[in-house]
Amino acid sequence: MxxxxxxxxxxxxxxxxxxxxxxxxxxxxxxxxxxxxxxxxxxxxxxxxxxxxxxxxxxxxxxxxxxxxxxxxxxxxxxxxxxxxxxxxxxxxxxxxxxxxxxxxxxxxxxxxxxxxxxxxxxxxxxxxxxxxxxxxxxxxxIDNDLPLTDNCPGFGSVAKYIAVSTREAALDVASMCETSTKVFILEAMGRHAGWIAAAGGLASEQEGDAPHIILFPEIAFNREKFLKRVQRCVKRYGYCVIVASEGAQYADGTFLADSGVRDAFGHAQLGGVAPSLAEMIKSEFGYKYHWAVADYLQRSARHxxxxxxxxxxxxxxxxxxxxxxxxxxxxxxxxxxxxxxxxxxxxxxxxxxxxxNVEKMMPRHFITRDGFNITEAAREYMAPLIAGExxxxxxxxxxQYVRLKNVAVPRKLKKRFKI
Structure with missing residues (x-):
């Protein structure tokens, strides 16, 4: 044979x-x-x-x-x-x-x-x-960690580590300047329908008052009034507010907070822009100085x-x-x-x-706090081992130092070319 x-x-x-x-x-x-x-x-x-x-x-x-x-x-x-x-x-x-x-x-x-x-x-x-x-x-x-029947998906653990570390480090920066400068920092993470990546930001906190103070999940309908009240409360209590927002954050009717209107080859909405949208919302309501960042490709390519x-x-x-x-x-x-x-x-x-x-695994409700703004201890126990080790x-x-393969082409055997 x-x-x-x-x-x-x-x-x-x-x-x-x-x-x-x-x-x-x-x-x-x-x-x-x-x-x-x-x-x-x-x-x-x-x-x-x-x-x-x-x-x-x-x-x-x-x-x-x-x-x-x-x-x-x-x-x-x-x-x-x-x-x-x-x-x-x-x-x-x-x-x-x-x-x-x-x-x-x-x-x-x-x-x-x-x-x-x-x-x-x-x-x-x-x-x-x-x-x-x-x-x-x-x-x-x-990286979305949304495949069913597997405990987790390769690619997620490293993105989760990147988001958690970035959240902690950015929060230290904001905390040092909040007296006279920035009051709000927003980190936008990937995740169209499932909030796993944004949830990983919650691993940055170790004690009461630690960032992130707010996490926005696609699984929890966004309520503008409730969100703004939480931002104001955090600023008054801690001097600043750090938010990790999933790009897939959406209103109760399923409308994304930020949808470019473009669809990819799989038919998925091209998302991005939830961080500046939230920042402007906060600015218009309270006048707080803010900064925001979009992790975008950085989160999924950070092999270091x-x-x-x-x-x-x-x-x-x-x-x-x-x-x-x-x-x-x-x-x-x-x-x-x-x-x-x-x-x-x-x-x-x-x-x-x-x-x-064609089946997506969402964040289970018991991984999200009752108020919908953070992760529970069960979520922490699930994710912590996945970011472990360097x-x-x-x-x-x-x-x-990364390898660049030669990628030598195999000689074609078919005369007919195929147009996609």
């Missing part, structure tokens, strides 16, 4: 540890050379497969692949491209199978969030229908402050995906399973993609 090659691709917004998952996939596949052939990566995600723009990872040295573990962003490029149903766009599926068949690809590893889980499921289901069965394994990745727990888990789910494929598994996702007991332990499990695709990249001349 001919040994099949594997296809690996990165999808959606990248993280500081998604390359650690790539490292886990490639290194593990290399340990099974007699059972799995080359790992061919899609240049810019699934688009690379559709365009037959594949990267031969066998051209990279063991040292370069190992360095992926401490390199942020997507080493092979990512994309936001969601496959429609086969009835809506049969041509894309037929093209994928043509490319996979031409390059002897029998394993499909897709590294991403909920939308890529949906793509992975569709490939697993329809490849057999189209006469070329492919084993599809999903590798979880999302990554959580070692996050790095280890990202690598582990990549490695496990290969083991699952070689064990004959299909249409599953590698998951993180939390052990019982006070001491944090975790292991890798698996879940059926039918139960994951895993610094190597430094040279004061700068972190």
């Amino acid at each position: 001919t040994v099949k090659n594997a296809f690996y691709a990165q999808s959606g917004g990248v993280t500081s540890v998604i390359n650690a998952s790539a490292c886990g996939v490639i290194e593990t596949a290399r340990q099974h050379r007699g059972k799995i052939g080359k790992v061919l990566a899609g240049r810019n995600g699934i688009i690379g497969a559709l365009r037959e723009d594949l990267i031969d990872t066998s051209k990279e040295s063991a040292k370069a692949i190992s360095a992926l573990r401490h390199t942020p962003s997507g080493a092979f490029g990512s994309c936001r491209h969601k496959l429609q149903s086969i009835e809506e766009n049969r041509a894309e599926y037929e093209r994928l199978i043509d490319v996979f068949r031409a390059h002897n690809i029998g394993y499909f590893f897709y590294n991403g969030g909920g939308d890529s889980a949906d793509t992975c499921l569709k490939v697993s289901q329809l490849s057999a229908t189209l006469g070329y069965p492919v084993q599809a394994i999903h590798i979880p990745k999302t 402050i990554a959580s070692s727990t996050d790095v280890e888990q990202a690598y582990a789910v990549g490695a496990a995906a290969v083991d699952m494929a070689l064990a004959g598994k299909n249409a599953v996702m590698a998951t993180i399973e939390r052990g019982k007991g006070k001491r944090y332990r975790w292991s890798v499990g698996e879940a059926d993609l039918n139960k994951i695709a 895993d610094y990249p190597p430094y040279k001349n004061g700068m972190p």
Whole structure:
């Protein structure tokens, strides 16, 4: 029997540890050379497969692949491209199978969030229908931490650490100047529908009065009057008010506080601007001097402050995906399973993609305080282990050293080009 090659691709917004998952996939596949052939990566995600723009990872040295573990962003490029149903766009599926068949690809590893889980499921289901069965394994990745059936998502722990540290450090700055200057600081965090990232700001506090004084979650309807009263109360009591706001903060009718009106390829609203909106709201009501910051790409690319727990888990789910494929598994996702007991332990499990695709995991209500403005002790106990530990990249001349792969293209075998 001919040994099949594997296809690996990165999808959606990248993280500081998604390359650690790539490292886990490639290194593990290399340990099974007699059972799995080359790992061919899609240049810019699934688009690379559709365009037959594949990267031969066998051209990279063991040292370069190992360095992926401490390199942020997507080493092979990512994309936001969601496959429609086969009835809506049969041509894309037929093209994928043509490319996979031409390059002897029998394993499909897709590294991403909920939308890529949906793509992975569709490939697993329809490849057999189209006469070329492919084993599809999903590798979880999302800073939003909103995938179901996994304790947490690789990428979240490091973003949570960044937000918590940034909140604490910025709060110290504001506190030192609040007597004569800034009274309010707002940090805008990512999170469209789930407030996990904003919630991580709550880890910055250790005692009564510590920042953040207010956290805004998408799960809790925004009430302008209630919010402004809390801001005023904090300024009077502590001298200043630090707010961590999720970009997905919304009113009771579901309207976002800040919606650009633009939609991405997945159909999601492009958010951003909740911090300045809140700042102007506060300024017009009280006249307080304010500053705001948008963490944006900084929070998801900050490998220099990554959580070692996050790095280890990202690598582990990549490695496990290969083991699952070689064990004959299909249409599953590698998951993180939390052990019982006070001491944090975790292991890798698996879940059926039918139960994951297009399902979002929100913040449970008992993780949010009754007033809706902060996290509970249960939330703190859940998140604290995920930001634990440091895993610094190597430094040279004061700068972190990240690998740049050669990304050698695989020669095309199909004459027909595919337009997306």
